[in-house]
Amino acid sequence: MLRSLSTSLRSSCRPVALRTASLPARSLSSQSTQSSRAEETTEESYNLLANSQQNTGDDIAQLLNLDVLTAPKESNAPPVMNIPPQEDPLLHYLASRIMQSGHRARANRIVARTLLNIHAYTRAPPLPILRQAIFKAAPAVRCLNHRIATKQVLKPIPLSEKQSIGRAITWILEEVEGYPGSKQVRQGGSQLEERLAREIIKIIKGESAVLATKEKVHREAMLNRGSVGKA
Amino acid sequence: MGIHIKNLKVRPKKAGVTVMCAPQLTTMLGCWAASGDLHSVGACQEAAQDLFRCMRTTPLPKKVHAPTINYHLARLRKRVQ
Numbered sequence: 001m002l003r004s005l006s007t008s009l010r011s012s013c014r015p016v017a018l019r020t021a022s023l024p025a026r027s028l029s030s031q032s033t034q035s036s037r038a039e040e041t042t043e044e045s046y047n048l049l050a051n052s053q054q055n056t057g058d059d060i061a062q063l064l065n066l067d068v069l070t071a072p073k074e075s076n077a078p079p080v081m082n083i084p085p086q087e088d089p090l091l092h093y094l095a096s097r098i099m100q101s102g103h104r105a106r107a108n109r110i111v112a113r114t115l116l117n118i119h120a121y122t123r124a125p126p127l128p129i130l131r132q133a134i135f136k137a138a139p140a141v142r143c144l145n146h147r148i149a150t151k152q153v154l155k156p157i158p159l160s161e162k163q164s165i166g167r168a169i170t171w172i173l174e175e176v177e178g179y180p181g182s183k184q185v186r187q188g189g190s191q192l193e194e195r196l197a198r199e200i201i202k203i204i205k206g207e208s209a210v211l212a213t214k215e216k217v218h219r220e221a222m223l224n225r226g227s228v229g230k231a
Numbered sequence: 232m233g234i235h236i237k238n239l240k241v242r243p244k245k246a247g248v249t250v251m252c253a254p255q256l257t258t259m260l261g262c263w264a265a266s267g268d269l270h271s272v273g274a275c276q277e278a279a280q281d282l283f284r285c286m287r288t289t290p291l292p293k294k295v296h297a298p299t300i301n302y303h304l305a306r307l308r309k310r311v312q
Contacts, residue, residue: 140271140279141256144248155248158256160286211270218269225260228250 028090028165029135090131090165097169098192110193117197133203137168137210141221148230156221156228171210172199239308243298251292252285 091111099107118126142163143154159167176195178184188198202208250256259282262268262275271279304311 136270140259140282146248155250156256156260157248157250158252158282158286161283215269218263222260222263222269225257225264228253228257228260230247 027161028093029131029161088127090134091127093162093165094169097166097173110196113191113193114196114200117193118200121197121201129204130200133200134165134168134172137172137203137208137214138164139167139214139217140164142167142217143220143224146227153227153230154220154224155230156224168210168214171213172196172203175199175208175210236308239304239311240301241304243300246295249292251289252282255282255285258282 095104095107095111098110115126115130118129122129139159141156141158144157146153146155176188176192176199178186186195188195199208199210203210255278259271259275259278262278263271266274268275
């Protein structure tokens with residue numbers, strides 16, 4: 001019944017300028033407000049558009065207790081509808097990094113089970129813990145090997161949000177799985193989700209090797225802070 | 232008449248890497264050196280947040296075209312020598 005109502009609303013609407021939430025495009029540090037599609041229609045903050053001239057959607061919107069968003073009559077600008085992202089951008093990115101050969105569902109399952117493991121250990125909401133761990137492990141700068149004449153100079157360069165989070169996830173996955181050619185013994189569980197959860201907890205506690213790597217990078221940048229201005 | 236070079240080309244100088252948000256970066260690195268707070272949780276948290284804000288808001292530098300000196304040298308080769 002709900003599906004037919006939404007199609008009738010859509011048919012009575014003028015073309016809409018869609019904007020994916022009020023967040024910048026694919027910002028990893030901002031959370032998605034929608035967790036599952038089932039909760040969409042009951043969310044009060046999910047504003048649906050009604051045509052201000054025809055007013056066909058108003059009574060239906062009021063029946064469902066939805067806010068009716070009408071464009072101001074003076075402006076010719078199309079009304080804007082805020083659509084939150086389908087899933088949390090950080091979780092999506094983490095799953096993309098874990099994914100191999102295009103097996104997206106497997107990667108999503110691993111991420112979901114990692115969150116479950118974190119929750120089982122901490123008895124707290126797992127997503128803020130995961131976010132905190134990744135931001136804690138994320139470096140702010142990287143050192144570029146820059147050649148001036150014959151001399152190799154290390155130049156610190158600031159990282160964007162996605163770059164720094166990408167590096168943090170690279171280090172975490174290397175710690176957990178090893179890099180190609182390494183012969184490290186898998187400690188902490190036979191499943192990736194278990195090892196990942198343990199690594200996240202270790203980062204929060206401050207015991208992880210990832211944090212030591214980050215500190216090393218930051219120290220190198222600090223020691224070479226004089227070469228920021230050099231061409 | 233003098234030197235004859237068949238393929239006249241030079242190794243053009245590569246433009247230096249433009250560092251975005253250089254003042255905020257130097258402030259933060261100086262703060263790290265002064266306080267030793269490499270994880271930016273205590274004394275350098277403000278400076279780090281300034282840098283992150285700057286990185287979020289500044290537009291990316293426009294891509295500089297590679298130098299075309301070799302194209303012109305090849306074109307004018309017969310006139311120059």
